[in-house]
Amino acid sequence: MLKVLTDLGVAVKSHMSTLDPEDIVRLREHLNAGKKGDKSRVGPAAPEERGGPAGQPRSRGVKLSQYGPGLVDKVPQRPPDKRLIERPFRVPTILPPAFGEEVKAPAPAPKPPEIPVEARPAPPPAAPAPQPEQHRPTPPTRPVPDRRPQPAGPHARPPYAGRPQSGGPRPPQAGGGPPRPQAPAGRYPGPPRPAQGARPAVPGRPPQHRGRPGVAAAGAPHPGPGGARPPARGILSKAIPKPPAELEAVKPDKSVGQQRFADKKEKDRRTHWDKNVGNKENRLRLRPKEKQHGPRVVPPSERKPVVLTGSLTVKDLAERMGVKSAEIIKQLMFLGIMATINQEIDVETAVVVAEEMGFRVEIKERELDPEELLELEPEEDEPEKLQSRPPVVTVLGHVDHGKTSLLDAIRDAKVTATEAGGITQHIGAYQVKYQQKRITFLDTPGHEAFTAMRARGARITDVAILVVAADDGVKPQTVEAINHAKAAGVPIIVAINKIDKPDANPDRVKQQLTEHGLVAEEWGGDTICVPVSALQKTGLDELLEMILLVAEMNELKANPFRSARGTVIESQLDKGRGPVVTVLVENGTVEVGDFLVAGSAFCRVRAMIDHKGRRVKKAGPSAPVEVLGFSEVPQAGERFYEVPEEKVARQIALKRQERKRQQELKASGRISLEDVFSRIQEGTVKELPLIVKADVQGSAEAMVQSLQRLSTEEVKVQLIHQGVGAITESDVNLAALAGAIIIGFNVRPDVNARKAAERELVDIRLYQVIYEALDDVKAALSGLLEPTYREVILGRAQVRQIFKVSRVGTIAGCYVLEGKITRDAGVRVIHDGKVVHDGRLSSLKRFKDDVREVVQGYECGLTLERFNDIHEGDQLEFYTTEEIQREL
Numbered sequence: 012m013l014k015v016l017t018d019l020g021v022a023v024k025s026h027m028s029t030l031d032p033e034d035i036v037r038l039r040e041h042l043n044a045g046k047k048g049d050k051s052r053v054g055p056a057a058p059e060e061r062g063g064p065a066g067q068p069r070s071r072g073v074k075l076s077q078y079g080p081g082l083v084d085k086v087p088q089r090p091p092d093k094r095l096i097e098r099p100f101r102v103p104t105i106l107p108p109a110f111g112e113e114v115k116a117p118a119p120a121p122k123p124p125e126i127p128v129e130a131r132p133a134p135p136p137a138a139p140a141p142q143p144e145q146h147r148p149t150p151p152t153r154p155v156p157d158r159r160p161q162p163a164g165p166h167a168r169p170p171y172a173g174r175p176q177s178g179g180p181r182p183p184q185a186g187g188g189p190p191r192p193q194a195p196a197g198r199y200p201g202p203p204r205p206a207q208g209a210r211p212a213v214p215g216r217p218p219q220h221r222g223r224p225g226v227a228a229a230g231a232p233h234p235g236p237g238g239a240r241p242p243a244r245g246i247l248s249k250a251i252p253k254p255p256a257e258l259e260a261v262k263p264d265k266s267v268g269q270q271r272f273a274d275k276k277e278k279d280r281r282t283h284w285d286k287n288v289g290n291k292e293n294r295l296r297l298r299p300k301e302k303q304h305g306p307r308v309v310p311p312s313e314r315k316p317v318v319l320t321g322s323l324t325v326k327d328l329a330e331r332m333g334v335k336s337a338e339i340i341k342q343l344m345f346l347g348i349m350a351t352i353n354q355e356i357d358v359e360t361a362v363v364v365a366e367e368m369g370f371r372v373e374i375k376e377r378e379l380d381p382e383e384l385l386e387l388e389p390e391e392d393e394p395e396k397l398q399s400r401p402p403v404v405t406v407l408g409h410v411d412h413g414k415t416s417l418l419d420a421i422r423d424a425k426v427t428a429t430e431a432g433g434i435t436q437h438i439g440a441y442q443v444k445y446q447q448k449r450i451t452f453l454d455t456p457g458h459e460a461f462t463a464m465r466a467r468g469a470r471i472t473d474v475a476i477l478v479v480a481a482d483d484g485v486k487p488q489t490v491e492a493i494n495h496a497k498a499a500g501v502p503i504i505v506a507i508n509k510i511d512k513p514d515a516n517p518d519r520v521k522q523q524l525t526e527h528g529l530v531a532e533e534w535g536g537d538t539i540c541v542p543v544s545a546l547q548k549t550g551l552d553e554l555l556e557m558i559l560l561v562a563e564m565n566e567l568k569a570n571p572f573r574s575a576r577g578t579v580i581e582s583q584l585d586k587g588r589g590p591v592v593t594v595l596v597e598n599g600t601v602e603v604g605d606f607l608v609a610g611s612a613f614c615r616v617r618a619m620i621d622h623k624g625r626r627v628k629k630a631g632p633s634a635p636v637e638v639l640g641f642s643e644v645p646q647a648g649e650r651f652y653e654v655p656e657e658k659v660a661r662q663i664a665l666k667r668q669e670r671k672r673q674q675e676l677k678a679s680g681r682i683s684l685e686d687v688f689s690r691i692q693e694g695t696v697k698e699l700p701l702i703v704k705a706d707v708q709g710s711a712e713a714m715v716q717s718l719q720r721l722s723t724e725e726v727k728v729q730l731i732h733q734g735v736g737a738i739t740e741s742d743v744n745l746a747a748l749a750g751a752i753i754i755g756f757n758v759r760p761d762v763n764a765r766k767a768a769e770r771e772l773v774d775i776r777l778y779q780v781i782y783e784a785l786d787d788v789k790a791a792l793s794g795l796l797e798p799t800y801r802e803v804i805l806g807r808a809q810v811r812q813i814f815k816v817s818r819v820g821t822i823a824g825c826y827v828l829e830g831k832i833t834r835d836a837g838v839r840v841i842h843d844g845k846v847v848h849d850g851r852l853s854s855l856k857r858f859k860d861d862v863r864e865v866v867q868g869y870e871c872g873l874t875l876e877r878f879n880d881i882h883e884g885d886q887l888e889f890y891t892t893e894e895i896q897r898e899l
């Protein structure tokens with residue numbers, strides 16, 4: 012490089028020497044010329060050698076035919092920029108040697124010979140021949156050249172160049188100095204447009220220049236007959252698109268001019284930063300808008316939709332919408348709904364409110380809780396997984412017609428002997444095997460009290476055996492059983508029992524059955540009637556055959572591979588084993604370790620015992636098993652479900668327990684002494700449950716005995732619990748469960764008990780004289796109680812310190828624990844949970860000042876009227892009595 016430079020006459024000492032831009036241009040030209048031409052040849056390269064249309068494109072694989080021969084390496088990479096456009100344009104005296112170098116002064120050093128314009132290859136066929144129009148004094152006829160494929164000919168339209176102007180080509184600007192030649196507006200002047208004729212430029216603006224005239228000479232299409240002005244500066248600069256990818260690929264190194272331009276840009280950027288952003292004041296000004304003006308108000312169109320899944324409280328809706336509850340309440344008021352913050356509003360109202368307030372609303376299906384999902388689990392099974400299962404048979408019939416005896420005979424075991432009084436008291440379940448096929452029997456109780464349970468029994472069975480004693484015939488319970496079986500859609504097989512008896516009359520039974528829609532087969536009907544004798548064990552095989560036949564006809568199937576579900580058929584609490592629950596698996600398989608839910612009870616199956624007393628690990632469809640491991644005793648007839656994990660089982664059970672408790676509370680209804688009489692009259696109260704708490708055992712007993720003597724014919728006083736000491740929360744909970752009233756004698760409820768009583772609406776009656784309590788209860792029972800006054804607790808204070816002052820008495824330094832205490836309120840002194848004094852205050856002071864009241868969290872000093880036996884730690888309860896309106 013040093014040698015070349017020296018040859019070119021540039022004075023350089025070392026590789027660190029700096030070069031003038033002109034020298035660089037000369038050097039480049041020299042080197043390029045050397046590359047392109049044959050070393051042996053001096054002079055310009057032949058057009059075909061330079062990649063003209065006649066030759067093949069060479070240089071770096073660029074499509075020279077598109078961009079013009081010999082120009083590719085010199086395509087400038089300047090970004091479109093106003094400043095560049097604004098630079099004064101110098102009229103070149105000769106055609107510049109190459110695109111992008113017209114601004115350079117001719118180098119004094121020897122230059123490669125210029126390529127004459129005529130010698131240059133022709134532009135792409137779409138473009139007309141280049142014309143040296145830049146020399147013409149009449150500028151406004153130059154269209155913006157477009158090097159990309161575009162509609163050829165005179166209709167090629169330049170980019171938008173300003174407002175349309177009527178008339179032909181504009182005359183040169185008046186007083187605008189020497190006429191300037193027109194230059195192409197840019198190399199990439201926007202997408203081709205349908206030919207509309209050239210548009211004139213904005214009036215009053217001089218024609219703008221951008222780019223190099225050489226390019227225009229080489230590639231500009233000839234303007235249409237209408238001519239066109241170059242586009243206005245600002246618009247043009249915006250309209251210039253980025254260069255095509257091909258050009259990017261041959262991006263040459265930055266020229267000196269480009270480097271300067273880049274440097275200037277960088278300098279400008281820094282100056283801008285220093286001036287604006289770097290300045291603290293400006294930094295503040297440039298902070299995000301939210302910081303300057305608070306949170307941005309999101310316009311309704313940008314707000315996320317409010318998702319509603321069901322009814323919700325006003326507060327919840329406000330939270331979801333991100334507005335204040337008051338706004339929702341206001342909107343509701345406009346809609347004529349007066350609502351409080353915690354009031355629940357339905358989805359429809361919520362939608363109206365949200366939409367009125369400019370929110371979009373999305374209503375989504377509520378997510379189901381595990382319990383609901385459990386119930387939604389499909390009962391249907393895939394047919395290929397179904398397997399035949401044993402039929403479940405229920406034995407129904409009138410009392411003493413021999414149901415148990417028949418089952419006993421069938422499974423050849425004595426059950427009657429173990430039953431109390433010889434009457435079946437529960438549903439028992441057994442499985443028998445006949446002809447290698449299993450049959451499950453449920454023994455339903457024949458007693459009237461179990462009608463409901465029997466009805467359940469009928470529903471879970473596949474076949475009903477109706478036992479009718481041949482000597483007794485159809486009885487009311489027989490008819491009832493028929494109706495239950497029919498309602499459940501269960502096929503009935505009639506077992507005419509006790510045919511061994513001399514007075515047995517099977518035909519009479521059949522006759523009676525026809526009256527209830529059961530016509531025996533031999534009489535032309537479809538009811539199978541089998542004469543049996545449970546005592547003599549005759550006819551049993553025929554009966555079992557008939558059961559299997561009916562089961563076969565009904566194609567009983569189940570899927571043993573799915574999660575188990577079934578019914579609790581019997582449950583009891585065993586002292587040693589805890590809850591023992593007999594279940595009938597209907598579908599799926601129960602295995603030891605599975606998690607079950609039945610009603611409000613849940614279970615991890617600890618062990619299973621079959622009807623023969625054997626421990627089993629699995630129980631498939633139609634199998635009755637005793638299950639150990641339940642948390643509590645579920646009700647007979649309750650459905651059970653297997654759940655995947657204990658957590659889910661527990662969750663469902665707890666939820667059901669809570670629901671059950673709420674229902675119980677609702678159903679039992681809290682009773683107060685005031686409404687005892689009306690309830691007695693309504694007949695809803697036949698017993699008055701009481702809980703008695705007293706200060707000493709003796710008083711409690713005396714009170715209980717006296718109260719129990721108050722029982723009348725209509726209502727009986729029932730003592731739920733009695734005890735000594737303060738009324739506690741557990742007393743209140745017990746009262747809530749039993750619907751009892753609490754009678755307190757010389758005792759008080761503690762804080763928790765009082766809160767619980769308010770919550771659970773438990774009536775607590777406090778007395779200091781036994782006969783007052785008795786009078787009240789007596790009056791309540793006879794409807795004479797007139798509750799016109801009610802005690803209201805104002806506040807509580809604790810005695811923290813005692814000061815004994817002669818002639819004044821005992822001063823109690825107190826701290827108000829809750830509520831407020833007032834000078835004229837009644838006060839009770841409670842020592843160890845027992846009321847030791849009930850009276851009034853004689854003074855109430857804060858420091859040395861007499862005050863009317865002291866509120867929670869403050870200390871005070873007080874003395875009591877005619878009572879000085881007060882101790883540190885005593886509780887003082889302040890109360891007042893208020894008149895209450897009796898409700899009719």
Ligand SMILES: Nc1nc2c(ncn2[C@@H]2O[C@H](COP(=O)(O)OP(=O)(O)OP(=O)(O)O)[C@@H](O)[C@H]2O)c(=O)[nH]1
Pocket residue numbers: 408409410411412413414415416417427433434435456457458508509510511512543544545546547
């Ligand atoms: N002669 C005779 N007596 C029978 C027959 N089957 C049952 N008994 C008697 O009828 C009485 C009642 O029999 P159970 O099997 O207890 O009748 P049940 O229908 O189960 O009665 P509940 O359990 O009260 O509903 C018993 O004394 C049996 O001995 C029979 O086929 N022939």
